Amino acid sequence: MVANEEHLSLLKQGVPVWNQWRKQHKKIRPDLRGVDLRGTDLRKANLSHSILFKANFFGADLQGASLDRAVLFGTNFGRANLIQTSLTNTDLFGADFTGAKLKRANLRKADLTEADFTEADLTGASLVDVQAIAANFEGATLTGACVSDWNINETTHLKDIVCEWIYLDSVITPAGKIRFRERQPQDAQKNFAPGEFIVLFQSSAEIVELIFSDGIEWTAFLDTFQQLERELKHPKILIQAFEKKSDLTFVIRLQVPEDYDREEIDRYFNKEYNLRLKTLDRATQKQSNTSEKTMNQDKREQCADLLEIAQILAKYQHSRAK
Incomplete structure (x- = not known):
């Protein structure tokens, strides 16, 4: 040409x-x-x-x-x-x-x-x-x-x-x-x-994509999710799907009401989730002489198991339906 x-x-x-x-x-x-x-x-x-x-x-x-x-x-x-x-x-x-x-x-x-x-x-x-x-x-x-x-x-x-x-x-x-x-x-x-x-x-x-590049600590995730529902006063924020991108990288999609600011929800969730991670990490460090880095990595790897994820989500969604 x-x-x-x-x-x-x-x-x-x-x-x-x-x-x-x-x-x-x-x-x-x-x-x-x-x-x-x-x-x-x-x-x-x-x-x-x-x-x-x-x-x-x-x-x-x-x-x-x-x-x-x-x-x-x-x-x-x-x-x-x-x-x-x-x-x-x-x-x-x-x-x-x-x-x-x-x-x-x-x-x-x-x-x-x-x-x-x-x-x-x-x-x-x-x-x-x-x-x-x-x-x-x-x-x-x-x-x-x-x-x-x-x-x-x-x-x-x-x-x-x-x-x-x-x-x-x-x-x-x-x-x-x-x-x-x-x-x-x-x-x-x-x-x-x-x-x-x-x-x-x-x-x-109406989807918010949450990206986790180092595995997921599910206690911190579910606590943050519940906090988000309380903060927005909206119980219809749904965990639509999760996707495993690599060994420790996950994407979780939340379905939110269309009149909510998706970017603001993403910022809020990441801030609260990271605060909870730090709290859990400090507690773990006090309970063990193992280095914080090694303990955290082991924990993330355990939480990257898809069967565990499916069980946790199913249990959580069942409890919400009651």
Whole structure:
């Protein structure tokens, strides 16, 4: 892919020069295929289609371009070709991707706050660790995309999304390529039923993920959980699920009412949990001559057993149901 050198030269002269050229040449489709624009400030640049000329109904051609770490907030990509374009760590606050083609695009760690993806094609795209608060995905296609750790809430618009399956995790291979995994639905022969995607991810907007990188001390966890319920005066905070990421790393998901601040709950829980850990550690140290570090590590390893976790959660949830 070779871009048009004149178009690239104009864009590098700055957004005012570029936007003026676009006004004067509405019939020309900018050819920026494969260009390297990493770190470039293109805020509010017009890379969209011209609504005045049906023959030029598609926006700029940026297929395979590199826009990593670029400043693109408010940029107009309406109906642009961004297939396999790299947009990692990019500021896309309020950007317009209406009708854009983003198949297999990499938006890892991009800020998509208030961005508009109405009817955009994000088939196979990486939306890993993106900030998508108040983003609009109405009518967008997300089949085969990866949404691991994307940050959405009740202000994220997911109406009428087209999605047959999704991936919830990704890894980088030794060759440096991204591989998606944890398909949903898990059965490769099945796809989402109509509306099932919305049910799954609207509820995820109300989830708080607690990450424990050194095992879990369950006495401290359950005490903190009960304290959280009392503090918020809300008995319907649910332990939705737990996931073992590695030997001692766990993620526990709490389902909270939608009108609660998830970040504030996360901060509160971690603060109270760590305070209880310190109290338990001091008590353990007094009872034994074994070094605190060794005792703590042994305790974390004991508490990392999945059978023990299942038994503790089942016992706790049963006691709450009474």
